[in-house]
Amino acid sequence: MDLEVENGGIEEDRVRVWGKSLPVPSVQEMVRNDSESVPERYIQENDNRPLNSALCSELSEIPVIDFSLLINGNEDELNKLDFACIEWGFFQIINHGVAEEVLHDMKAAVAAFFSLSLDEKKKYSMPENDLQGYGQAYVVSEEQKLDWGDLIFLMTSPLEARNMKYWPNSVPGFKEAVDEYSREVERVSEEIMANMSLLMGMDKNGLKRLHVVMKQSMRMNYYPPCSRPDLVLGVSSHSDGGSITILLQDDDITGLQIKHKGGWLPVKPIPNALVVNIGDAVEAWSNGIYKSIEHRAVTNANKARMSVATFVQADEGIEIGPVESMMQDRPRMYKNVKYLDYIKHVLGRKMDGKAHTNFLKLESE
Ligand SMILES: O=C(O)CCC(=O)C(=O)O
Numbered sequence: 238m239d240l241e242v243e244n245g246g247i248e249e250d251r252v253r254v255w256g257k258s259l260p261v262p263s264v265q266e267m268v269r270n271d272s273e274s275v276p277e278r279y280i281q282e283n284d285n286r287p288l289n290s291a292l293c294s295e296l297s298e299i300p301v302i303d304f305s306l307l308i309n310g311n312e313d314e315l316n317k318l319d320f321a322c323i324e325w326g327f328f329q330i331i332n333h334g335v336a337e338e339v340l341h342d343m344k345a346a347v348a349a350f351f352s353l354s355l356d357e358k359k360k361y362s363m364p365e366n367d368l369q370g371y372g373q374a375y376v377v378s379e380e381q382k383l384d385w386g387d388l389i390f391l392m393t394s395p396l397e398a399r400n401m402k403y404w405p406n407s408v409p410g411f412k413e414a415v416d417e418y419s420r421e422v423e424r425v426s427e428e429i430m431a432n433m434s435l436l437m438g439m440d441k442n443g444l445k446r447l448h449v450v451m452k453q454s455m456r457m458n459y460y461p462p463c464s465r466p467d468l469v470l471g472v473s474s475h476s477d478g479g480s481i482t483i484l485l486q487d488d489d490i491t492g493l494q495i496k497h498k499g500g501w502l503p504v505k506p507i508p509n510a511l512v513v514n515i516g517d518a519v520e521a522w523s524n525g526i527y528k529s530i531e532h533r534a535v536t537n538a539n540k541a542r543m544s545v546a547t548f549v550q551a552d553e554g555i556e557i558g559p560v561e562s563m564m565q566d567r568p569r570m571y572k573n574v575k576y577l578d579y580i581k582h583v584l585g586r587k588m589d590g591k592a593h594t595n596f597l598k599l600e601s602e
Pocket residue numbers: 456458472477484486492493494532533534543544546
C-alpha cells in the first residue's frame with residue numbers, strides 16, 4: 238500500500254517504512270475489563286517465553302558509572318565507561334545531576350497520561366501513516382505476536398520535529414515535564430557521547446559532528462500486570478537502532494532484561510539512576526568495539542510498570558560506518574551505508590515480523 242504523504246524526500250520515505258501499523262486493542266483496557274485472560278495473540282512462541290529462554294548464568298549487575306566523576310575528567314571513570322561499552326553495551330549512571338523532581342515530574346506525567354480514559358487517550362492516537370502518538374508500534378498482521386504494553390511515542394528534539402497534536406494537552410504539566418526532562422537528557426547524552434568520542438580516538442565533539450543533527454525522541458511505555466507473566470513479553474527482544482538510549486524506569490519494579498553471555502540478565506533498578514545503552518549506530522561507528530545489545534521487558538502479575546526510553550539519533554540523511562580512528566589496528570567490520578537505508582532495513586524486518594539483523598556488519602552478508 239502506498240501512503241499519500243505531503244512531506245517530501247526523507248520524511249516521505251520514513252513515513253512510508255514506518256507507517257503501516259494496524260490498530261490493536263489497548264492492553265491496559267483489556268486488563269481493566271478482564272484481568273485473568275491472556276489472548277492468544279499475546280502468548281509468545283515457546284522459545285521466547287520469559288522462563289524458557291536461558292537466564293544469564295552469572296548473577297551480576299550492569300556497570301554503574303558515576304557521571305559527576307566522568308565529566309570532571311576522572312581517568313578511572315572514563316576507563317569504566319570504555320569497559321561498559323565493550324563488555325556490556327549497557328550501564329547505569331548515578332550522580333547525573335538531573336534533579337529528583339525532574340525525574341519525578343516526568344514519571345508523573347506519563348502516569349497521568351495513562352490514567353486518562355481510553356477515549357481521552359485516543360485523541361492522541363498514532364495514525365497509520367505516522368510513528369508518533371498513542372498506540373502500539375509495528376503491528377502488521379493478525380498473526381503477529383503482540384507486546385503486553387501500550388505506548389506513546391513523541392519526537393522531542395529538535396523543536397521543529399515536534400508534532401504537538403500528539404502531545405496530551407489534557408494532562409496538566411505534561412509538556413513542561415517533558416520539556417525539562419528532554420533538556421536534561423540532552424545534556425547528559427551529549428556528555429556521555431563526548432566521553433565516548435574521546436575513547437574512540439576523536440575529539441570531544443566527534444560523535445556530535447557525525448550526527449549532523451542530534452535528534453531525540455521518547456517512547457513512553459506502560460506495561461499492565463499480567464496474570465501469566467511467564468507467557469508474554471512487555472517488549473519483545475530487540476536492539477535500539479539509534480546512537481544511545483537513556484531509560485528512565487520505576488525504582489521498585491524490575492522488568493528490563495539484557496542479553497549477556499548468551500542468557501538474559503535482569504537489570505535491577507537503582508533509585509534515581511538512568512540506564513544507558515548503545516544503539517546500532519554507535520556500534521557501527523566504533524567498528525563493532527562498542528556493542529548494541531539485545532534487550533526485552535518482562536511483566537509481572539502484581540504491578541503495572543512504566544518506562545521512558547529516550548532515543549538519541551543522527552540525521553537520517555547521513556552515511557554511517559566505522560570512523561577512521563577505530564580502523565587503525567583492526568580491519569573494517571562494518572560497511573558504510575546511508576543511515577536512512579539502515580533504518581528502512583531495520584523497520585522493514587520488523588514489519589515483516591523477522592528477527593533483527595545488523596546489516597551493517599560485513600560478516601553477516
Ligand atoms: O521498558 C523497558 O525496560 C525497555 C524499553 C525499551 O527497550 C524500548 O522502549 O526500546
